[in-house]
Amino acid sequence: xxxxxxxxxxxxxxxxxxxxxxxxxxxxxxxxxxxxxxxxxxxxxxxxxxxxxxxxxxxxxxxxxxxxxxxxxxxxxxxxxxxxxxxxxxxxxxxxxxxxxxxxxxxxxxxxxxxxxxxxxxxxxxxxxxxxxxxxxxxxxxxxxxxxxxxxxxxxxxxxxxx
Numbered sequence: 001x002x003x004x005x006x007x008x009x010x011x012x013x014x015x016x017x018x019x020x021x022x023x024x025x026x027x028x029x030x031x032x033x034x035x036x037x038x039x040x041x042x043x044x045x046x047x048x049x050x051x052x053x054x055x056x057x058x059x060x061x062x063x064x065x066x067x068x069x070x071x072x073x074x075x076x077x078x079x080x081x082x083x084x085x086x087x088x089x090x091x092x093x094x095x096x097x098x099x100x101x102x103x104x105x106x107x108x109x110x111x112x113x114x115x116x117x118x119x120x121x122x123x124x125x126x127x128x129x130x131x132x133x134x135x136x137x138x139x140x141x142x143x144x145x146x147x148x149x150x151x152x153x154x155x156x157x158x159x160x161x162x163x
Contacts, residue, residue, distance in 0.1 A: 084103075104147070105125040138162075
């Protein structure tokens with residue numbers, strides 16, 4: 001009988017003194033806007049870390065100053081979108097149509113940008129440090145690269161490796 005009471009007491013102590021893994025985990029889930037129609041939506045200044053916008057229509061959407069670190073924007077349409085001062089560090093911006101977009105002073109550190117379309121974009125002061133781009137994209141962006149990023153202090157031409 002003594003051993004049963006000792007076992008119950010020990011289990012009780014473990015239950016109340018040891019934290020459950022569930023209590024230690026942050027259960028917030030990233031926002032998902034996959035396949036959404038968000039044309040002309042205003043996300044300026046919002047925290048959208050790890051949000052998913054894959055295959056979304058983001059034409060003329062305002063992301064000014066938004067925190068898009070780790071966001072997934074793959075295969076979205078972002079023509080004439082405003083990404084001024086947005087932080088897209090580690091974001092997936094592959095196969096995105098950015099025609100006419102304002103990318104000035106944006107941060108694309110370590111972002112995946114393969115097959116993104118950069119026709120008529122403003123990249124003044126954008127930081128592309130360690131971004132994944134192909135040679136044709138770099139060549140195109142170097143023709144319009146100028147300025148220094150106000151957040152990182154990196155020159156756009158240097159971040160692209162322009163000669």
